[in-house]
Amino acid sequence: MKRNILARRAASAALAACMMFSLSAPALAASTDALLQQSTAAKSAVSVLDEENGMMEEEPAYQMNLKNGSIRVYIGEDGKQYAKQGNNEAQQRGNLWITTDGSPTNKTLTIEGGTTGAKVTLSNVNIDASGAAVSVSGNVELIIAGTNTNTLRSGPKHAGVEKADDNGTLTISGFGTLNAYGGESGAGIGGAWHKNASNIVIEGGTIEANGGNWGAGIGGGHGAAGQNITIRDGNVTAKPGGEAAGIGGGYLGDGKNITIEGGTVYSRSGGGSGPVAAIGGGRETGKGENIQITGGNVTLKTVDDDDIYIGNGQQEAEIDPSKLLGTITKLDKDGNQVGEIVQDFKIKINDTPVTRKNYTDILGNGTLYYDIEEKTLKLKEGQFINGALTITAPEDVSIDLEANARHVVNGNLTVTGAKDVKVTKLKGDDAAEEAIVAINGKAEISCSGDVILKNLGGSSYRGRNLTRDGLTVNGANNVTTEGSIGDQTIIDCTGDIELGNKWGTTASKLTVNSADNVKVTSGSVNWSIENGANITCSGTVEIKGETPIKGDVTIDAGKDVSLEYEEDEAYEDNQNVINITAAGKVELNRNGTRNLGKVIFAQKKGQPYVYFTDKSSEEYKDYRITPIPKTIESKYLRIEPRETYSITVANGTAQVVGDTDGKLTTAFEGETVTVSGKNRNPDVATFGGWKVVSPEGFELTEEQKNTEKNMTFTMPASPVELKASYSFPAPVLDMQVTVKGGTIRVGEGESQTGTVFVQPGQTVTIEADEPAKENESFHHWKVEKDSSKNIGIIEGSLGSETKKGTEKIVFTMPQDGVKLTAVYSIPASVLRSTVTVTGGTAKSTLGESSDIPAEIGTTVEITATPYDAEKYPGMEFVEWEIKYPDSFYQNFPDGIPENLQLKLDNAKSATTTFEMPVYPVKLIAHWSASPVAKPDPDEPIDEDFGVEPAPMDTTGGTIAAVAVGGAAIWGGYEIATRVILHSLLPEGTVIPASRGQLALLVWNTAGRPEPAGAPAFADVTDPDMAKAAQWCTEQGAMAAKGDRFEPEGWTPKFKVIEVWNKAFPAA
DSSP: OOHHHHHHHHHHHOOOOOOOEOSSSSSOOOOOOOOOOOHHHHHHHHHHHHHHOSSOOOOOOOEEEESSSSSSEEEEEOOOOEETTTSSEEEOOOEEEOOOTTTBBBBOOEEEOOOTTTEEEOOSSSESSSOOOEEEEEEEEEEEEESSSEEEETTTTTSSSSEESSSEEEEEEEESEEEEOOOOOOOOOOOTTTEEEEEEESSSSSEEEETTTTTSSSSOOOOOOOOOEEEEEEEEEEETTTTTEEEETTOOOOEEEEEOOSSSSEEEOOOSSSOOOOOOSSTTTTTEEEEEEEESEEEOOOSSSSSSEEEEESSSSSEOOGOOOOEEEEOTTOOOEEEEOOOOOEETTTTTEEEEETTSSSSSSSSSSEETTTEEHHHOTTOOOOOOEEEOOOTOOOOEESSSSSSSSSSSSSEEEEEEEEEEEOOOOOGGGGGGGGEESSSEEEEESOOEEEEEEEEEOOOOOEEEEEEEEEEEEEEEESEEEEEEEEEESSSSSEEEEEESSSSEEEEEEEHHHHHHHHEESSSSEEEEEEEEEOOOEEEEEEEEEEEEEEEESSSSSEEEEEEOOOSSSOOEEEEEEEEOOOEEESSSSSOOOOEEEETTTOOEEEEESOOTTTOOTTTHHHTOOOEEEEEEEEEOOOOOEEEEEETTEEEEOOOOOOOOOEETOOOOEEEEEEEEEEEEOOEEEEEESSSOOOOOHHHHHHHOEEEEOOOOOSSSEEEEEEEEOOOOOEEEEEEEEEEETTTTTTEEEEEEETTTEEEEEEOOOOOSTTTOOOEEEOOOTSSSOOOEEEOOOOOOSSSOOOOOSEEEOOSSSSEEEEEEEEEGGOOOEEEEEEEEEEETTTTEEEEEEETSSSSEEEEEOOTTTTSTTTEEEEEEEOOHHHHHHHHHOOOGGGSSOOOOTTTTSSSEEOOSSSSOOOEEEEEOOOOSOOOOSSSOOOTTTTTOOOOOTTTTBBEEEEETEEEEEEHHHHHHHHHHHHHHOOOOOOOOOOOOHHHHHHHHHHHOOOOSOOEEEEOSSSHHHHHHHHHHTTTTSOOOOBBOOOSBBOHHHHHHHHHOOOOOOOO
């Protein structure tokens, strides 16, 4: 059955149209389509698809006989299908077949598909039950097997096949026959009494659904709705009980969302005390809404005169035949046909509508048919239209007329509203003169797609004619022809036009009102365009042929125009006028001996242009200087739009060569331009040359620069701005010479200081003063910012910050002032840096303090400041600590190089010396304490004491404070703590380095007491250490972090002292 479904779904996907029914109140829609018949070829194709997708593999069928007891089919928790009969244990049965071998039984079948879905096949089943013969819930696929008949009869208030819930979908498929009978108030297939029926799909089989009184054939029971019902295939008959719909609602029930996609369907109304629908709502209040017929053949019958066919039980729906896909046949209560609605394709051929009944032979003479699948009108093979042909069609319908006959249309062809139009004459009999015409009359075509007209038959010497009396095309996209168009041609389209004819004149009296690109060619000695043309388009125009034009031609193109005469020796000079307006390039060419003749040109966008009259030369003419003559005395003309560039001349004039009036201020690239300077003060000023202001990179030769009058250059592809320079004799002014730190002597005169006025060109001698300090020496002359930089040194050197100059320099005075300053250098021995001492003082040649400058290379003495012996007894100096600049540690992570290290004479002496290096020096004095008197046990411990080293005296030095037995001992941290711990801990004890070692030491010294609680630290595994850690935390001597003691954690010496004092406080 899956093959059936796939075939039908593939076919349904190709159906685009639908039919909509409408009622004034409430709104109602419906549509129908042609019946989809499943063929052997379709089955074969889908079978291959099934095999490729692994759909053919199914577990072996298992058959159960219902006569042995009622059967319940359900989906287990494992998602598999199970069957239980009577009191027997449930068995997993996937491919389940139910039968009664044709004999009746009162046993019932219940199928619970859930969301996973159950699948059951009925084969020769006969049930006559007091309840529901078959009850389904959830998703259920009911397959009707083979060629046998399955009969299901239910008792009162039950449906023959009862849809017990609205959650899942009941799908009926297969090739067999199913007769379902509902009891009173129950539907044949659907709902029970007062039970709605939703989500029913029929995909195949021969199905007859008989509703009990007040129940629908397929749909709702008494007082209930039938909705979401779909028929996709099969032979389906729906017979309701009284006052119910055949398909839809039971009595008082609605019929909604009913769709027929295919198959053969028969449905009748239920009759009774009032109107009721064959498809739709039940009597009285039942509504019929959203009824769609998208395929199949549907027969509807009314039982009473007041019944309706499709609707809501009160009003018949109006049907639009143009939207109907399929056939609806209406029968009266006696079975007589009273109406038929067939699909109307909205196509008219010579006033004959094209319908589902006549589409295979529209005119009834075996010539023309409509291909529904391709939506195309076609001629039957070997046929043509003998007479006029008028076609009116929607914009989605195309026309393709192809005939291997004397004509395609022997008369006028008129097309209105179609999509594509194609007319092709193949070979045909050309014995008669008129036999060579594809359309033996006039062709008038209005369409939205492409127009293609071709005559491929007829003798070459007679030409191959498309139309006898002209062609008119409106609204098309592209237009293509091959053959001769007789009489006038008028085309209005949005795309391209390509007209051609290998054996004769292509077009006559051609008018193109709109198009994109236009191309007209001819391969014969006849004309491409005869009797003139008027062409307007947004793109290009190309006309080509041995003799392309006879008559005047007017062209208005948005881009280029090309006119090519391939050969014209047999014809006289062209006396026609070619009038062209174009935005792009225009090229006219005769390959013969005669000239082009009369040509009128206008630039569509007003752009400047040049033109050529010799195809072999790139020498052009400027239309502004030499306009295009009205008669072209040459065989070639090319017109090209080009950009012009401005010419600007300061102190002069410019003239484009050939512009005798001198009015042009712009030129094309490549044109020759002449410029002349204009001297407004010829008695005083002299020409100094041409200067290029712009563009950058445009250069003149030396000869061009120095030519004042009639200098010529070739115009580049950019604006040009030139300036003629003129100079005046400058007055001689004395300029200032200012020197700091030296003397000034002009020529052989006396030496002076400060500022001296000097005439440009004179010789100036500068000498530096003696250094003000003994250790200084002259280094160089500094040229100040406001000084001339063009000092022409005759003798000596100015020098620079990096190069030593001479104390004496001699130079020629420039046109502007000179300002110099003598710079003196300090010897390296005088350079200095700084010394900073923490806890002491430093003494250099430059001072004495804790922070002093010191000359590099000199000896510096440092002295540590001693502590107050009474306040801090027992303090002894340890050593000096050197702190290098931070950059040293960054640049030398592996250690300071020896040549940069500071060398102290004695680092462990409180007073020592060193030689001052080139970098700043920082030194720290370190002290320590010697053992002193036993501390006072009564002095309390400072709680903040011993947390971290801290300086305790502003006089300098680095000390540490720790508490021992309540008394303070001061000194260097490392030395002092070791002294304290050795006196505090048991003799011979190693100072603990971790928390675990410390806890063990304290616990062992305390006599290994048992802790109050059980050890509870997750990170302590050693039993003794666990007890020690627990006891120390209970005593408050040590702290923990939650359930972690961190036994490997490092413990500083001051912390060991602190913990020890807490564990063993002084008595």
